[in-house]
Amino acid sequence: MEHFAVIDLGSNSARMTITAIHDDGTFDVVAQEKEMVRLSEKMGEEKVLQEAAIKRTTAALKGFAEKAAEYSDVKMRAVATAATRQATNQKKFLAHVKEVAGIELEVISGNQEAYYDYLGIINTLPVTNCVVIDTGGGSTELVLVQNGHAVNVISLPYGAVNLSERFFPSKDTIKAGELFQLMTSMDKLYNGVWWLRRGHNLPIVALGGSNRTIAKIERRSREIFDFENLHGFKMRDSEVYAIFKDVVSKDLKERGDIPGLSRERADIIVGGMTPLISLMRFLDSDRLIFSQYGLREGIFYEHFSEMQKEGLINGDDRS
The missing domain is CATH 3.30.420.40 (ATPase, nucleotide binding domain)
Structure with a gap:
């Protein structure tokens, strides 16, 4: 052994x-x-x-x-x-x-990081065609999976920590102008990834702490006992957007009080969620699958x- x-x-x-x-x-x-x-x-x-x-x-x-x-x-x-x-x-x-x-x-x-994310997902989830997003603290990895194969991968040098520091310097109340700037910035980034639109309407598989927080919040709201065991958990776009709307409307203390959202992540959670929210809108994807397994x-x-x-x-x- x-x-x-x-x-x-x-x-x-x-x-x-x-x-x-x-x-x-x-x-x-x-x-x-x-x-x-x-x-x-x-x-x-x-x-x-x-x-x-x-x-x-x-x-x-x-x-x-x-x-x-x-x-x-x-x-x-x-x-x-x-x-x-x-x-x-x-x-x-x-x-x-x-x-x-x-x-x-x-x-x-x-690119290696993105490929390992793909290996972790393809060996543990029944997915064949999807777009994978892994939002970390300093980067976001994207993978286009077609017929079970990773056909395109990319790593963008933006994640929960550096996006939050750049766009939300106060860390307290999220201002509408700051959020608009961040989402516009993500749209421009995604427009620059030539192959990404080939994932139009495909389900998105999300991993990374900020993304998994969305699933934890939803599972806590449904009073699911083992709310952290979320591998393979699915959500619709309307459910995801409702959580994001609630999170961005709160100040730092209120975000820390949301069941399922760790207090130590409250100051970077909006910056951490935005890459996924922007991707769902960019690809017009209405299905989200969460993965606990990745790199x-x-x-x-x-x-x-x-x-x-x-x-x-x-x-x-x-x-």
């Missing part, structure tokens, strides 16, 4: 999943960790990772390494995305993480497939 640990260091959060892979080809998740690190906070136009953010992030990663060390025969792959990808002090940060936390971070491209699961399935090809495990079963 092998334990495979995947760390995903994003712009807003750091997450780790440890999966036990058995010799008979079955597997099960044995540990999941999450820390809100806000790595991209106050990077500014200079794209410099700040000391406070580095300190928070390194502490979280050190904790992850200690947790992984509790398991036998552990293999780890740790990847960093938008914030680290864009950082001008990237090399210094990577060296610091290796020295303090003992973790070798691999900076992956936006980390995509990396796992790639590793699992390689183990099968090398004959290290039997069969092709799924746990």
Whole structure:
């Protein structure tokens, strides 16, 4: 048996999943960790990772390494995305993480991130034709899936944290003019993606913390007991728009009081939701499917497939 640990260091959060892979080809998740690190906070136009953010992030990663060390025969792959990808002090940060936390971070491209999102979804959801959107803290990945294949991928360097800092500087009340500017900006971005209109009327598969918050709010309103277990949960456009309207109408404190919306996400939630809302309008899509699985699961399935090809495990079963 092998334990495979995947760390995903994003712009807003750091997450780790440890999966036990058995010799008979079955597997099960044995540990999941999450820390809100806000790595991209106050990077500014200079794209410099700040000391406070580095300190928070390194502490979280050190904790992850200690947790992984509790398991036998552990293999780890740790990847960093938008914030680290864009950082001008990237090399210094990577060296610091290796020295303090003992973790070798691999900076992956936006297209790699989008492809791993696709692998995580296509292996766990019954979708054939769709548009995938993953809104993180510092980037948004889009994938056009046709006949089960990822035919186009792109990563846009805008996410919940940097969009919020740019368009909503007060972080309190959302002004109509600021929201209009943000949505206009997203429309222009999408118009510049030549292949995106081929996803017209297709369902959208959404992942990322800001997008999943929409599902959590809806499930809490329906009094669904396990409101966070939302993989495969579906919503109509009218339901999504109603939640967005309610969120943008509230000030910071009121947003933090919405059931299903984490207080630590309240200051960036409007910037985080807007890429999805704009995409639904741009593609005239009335169906939304939520995924809890993305980059980390995509990396796992790639590793699992390689183990099968090398004959290290039997069969092709799924746990």
